[in-house]
Amino acid sequence: xxxxxxxxxxxxxxxxxxxxxxxxxxxxxxxxxxxxxxxxxxxxxxxxxxxxxxxxxxxxxxxxxxxxxxxxxxxxxxxxxxxxxxxxxxxxxxxxxxxxxxxxxxxxxxxxxxxxxxxxxxxxxxxxxxxxxxxxxxxxxxxxxxxxxxxxxxxxxxxxxxxxx
Amino acid sequence: xxxxxxxxxxxxxxxxxxxxxxxxxxxxxxxxxxxxxxxxxxxxxxxxxxxxxxxxxxxxxxxxxxxxxxxxxxxxxxxxxxxxxxxxxxxxxxxxxxxxxxxxxxxxxxxxxxxxxxxxxxxxxxxxxxxxxxxxxxxxxxxxxxxxxxxxxxxxxxxxxxxxx
Numbered sequence: 001x002x003x004x005x006x007x008x009x010x011x012x013x014x015x016x017x018x019x020x021x022x023x024x025x026x027x028x029x030x031x032x033x034x035x036x037x038x039x040x041x042x043x044x045x046x047x048x049x050x051x052x053x054x055x056x057x058x059x060x061x062x063x064x065x066x067x068x069x070x071x072x073x074x075x076x077x078x079x080x081x082x083x084x085x086x087x088x089x090x091x092x093x094x095x096x097x098x099x100x101x102x103x104x105x106x107x108x109x110x111x112x113x114x115x116x117x118x119x120x121x122x123x124x125x126x127x128x129x130x131x132x133x134x135x136x137x138x139x140x141x142x143x144x145x146x147x148x149x150x151x152x153x154x155x156x157x158x159x160x161x162x163x164x165x
Numbered sequence: 166x167x168x169x170x171x172x173x174x175x176x177x178x179x180x181x182x183x184x185x186x187x188x189x190x191x192x193x194x195x196x197x198x199x200x201x202x203x204x205x206x207x208x209x210x211x212x213x214x215x216x217x218x219x220x221x222x223x224x225x226x227x228x229x230x231x232x233x234x235x236x237x238x239x240x241x242x243x244x245x246x247x248x249x250x251x252x253x254x255x256x257x258x259x260x261x262x263x264x265x266x267x268x269x270x271x272x273x274x275x276x277x278x279x280x281x282x283x284x285x286x287x288x289x290x291x292x293x294x295x296x297x298x299x300x301x302x303x304x305x306x307x308x309x310x311x312x313x314x315x316x317x318x319x320x321x322x323x324x325x326x327x328x329x330x
Binding site (some may be wrong): 002005007010011012013014015016018019020024025028033035036048074086088089090091092093094095096097098099100101102103104105106110111112113114115116117118119120122123124125126127128129130131132133134135136137139141142143144145146147148151153156157160 | 170171172175176177178179180181182183184185187189190192193196199200211214238251253254255256257258259260261262263264265266267268269270271275276277278279280281282283284289290291292293294295296297298299300301302304305307308309310311312315316318321322
């Protein structure tokens with residue numbers, strides 16, 4: 001881990017996602033948010049991340065509209081961070097990541113967490129389905145269409161102002 | 166981008182995936198591999214990444230069994246890199262990443278690439294389905310089960326020897 005990559009000149013939706021949430025700490029912050037973490041001190045304790053780094057990652061997530069800061073105490077002033085609908089839409093990404101780690105790093109059944117699909121009662125393993133027809137797809141069922149003109153990631157994110165660290 | 170996070174002490178399948186493929190360049194290398202790139206010079210040209218960084222990322226992907234090096238010329242000795250089944254299993258992750266970038270950074274229809282589901286003919290937007298029952302799920306349909314004991318990411322990956330850069 002650790003080398004930097006600049007995604008802003010890429011014309012790519014994957015790079016766009018990475019530019020917003022691809023920072024190594026950010027994905028762990030989001031993972032914990034889905035597990036119910038809302039407060040600075042909780043993240044700090046769970047991740048052991050430097051306070052200035054955590055503060056800057058949360059600020060960036062708020063600036064990008066992935067999380068929202070909500071004041072829960074006036075005196076002393078305290079806020080907590082909750083996932084917005086845009087942030088909640090990252091749930092498939094995190095579940096897909098967890099599945100690959102289970103399958104290929106831990107081995108199925110040996111991972112630290114698993115999910116149960118309440119509707120059918122089975123252990124949940126995600127497959128991708130087509131939103132239009134509902135069918136589970138294989139990547140070979142997809143045809144890739146490249147658009148000749150499109151913005152760079154930097155252009156697409158131009159309006160987002162990230163506070164300085 | 167750019168701060169480092171150490172995933173090896175985490176007990177988490179998401180962190181496990183990030184430890185293997187979460188490096189910023191690595192995900193772009195894999196993206197290009199799915200688009201058909203197999204040779205060092207092609208990646209180097211497309212990504213503008215330093216040669217030593219690219220070489221180390223490819224070595225790491227081979228060491229983790231995500232890609233395989235195949236000799237295609239003996240004189241001069243040349244090899245190309247192809248995705249293994251383990252690597253091909255990253256396709257849902259990249260498609261899910263692309264979808265979020267399309268939805269929330271570019272805006273649907275404005276992204277640089279889209280996919281068509283050949284079977285039904287519609288533009289492809291992924292949803293997660295349950296492998297067992299085939300039903301498209303919502304994250305609220307899932308119950309999270311935490312296992313008390315499990316390996317750290319570092320322990321799970323102990324056998325993998327990554328060549329020095």
